[in-house]
């Protein structure tokens with residue numbers, strides 16, 4: 001019997017009214033896999049994540065998350081299956097960090113019942129994991145961009161979905177926080193979560209991901225292990241600039257540098 005894929009996309013076509021389109025998108029992600037998406041600005045990476053999260057509906061093709069079509073299940077069921085850690089999270093009220101992370105537990109609560117002791121424990125653990133517990137009583141907008149990024153990730157961790165979609169995992173983070181967030185993602189993967197993440201830093205993608213997809217002009221150009229994708233020829237044709245690819249002396253993963 002064929003095992004259910006965490007993510008399965010077939011023959012996907014999506015077009016914005018302004019003209020940009022995603023075409024012939026086909027890939028699948030195994031449960032527990034860390035799948036990275038790289039590609040130039042405007043190649044369609046965020047649009048693809050929004051489709052996977054159910055925020056946008058494609059005009060053609062199939063999208064299945066554990067066998068279910070995102071826009072055909074209830075919002076509550078979706079919110080237990082998948083979460084999108086987006087670049088643009090703008091709370092409309094000056095919530096505290098703790099209140100933001102508590103929002104991640106809402107899909108698990110019954111109307112009027114409020115937060116349980118377990119919800120509280122999960123919120124605290126999520127804050128601890130990303131080292132944001134120290135900010136828990138500060139309001140979201142008093143934090144730096146990098147600190148806010150980690151809070152939004154904490155909220156997603158508290159939501160405890162089977163799939164995490166992460167747009168620009170390391171944007172605004174310094175080296176110690178890239179390392180911290182990388183370790184958090186590894187722990188999530190070890191606990192069985194499926195992660196699909198967009199990266200601008202292809203070397204961080206190489207170090208963290210099991211497989212990578214490279215996008216250009218709304219199409220997937222190549223999918224494979226980092227060693228197959230971080231190839232000088234592939235990178236040159238996708239980013240239209242020269243690269244040199246070396247091997248990380250410790251992890252043996254490929255690392256790409258501008259020539």
Ligand SMILES: Nc1ncnc2c1ncn2[C@@H]1O[C@H](COP(=O)(O)OP(=O)(O)OP(=O)(O)O)[C@@H](O)[C@H]1O
Pocket residue numbers: 016017018020039040041042043044045046047048
């Ligand atoms: N809501 C929208 N309406 C119309 N066009 C859009 C919309 N959102 C994005 N686009 C366009 O679709 C294209 C792909 O955008 P998308 O944000 O998916 O690219 P990306 O690969 O994530 O880019 P970046 O690396 O710069 O974040 C771009 O040309 C963008 O201008």
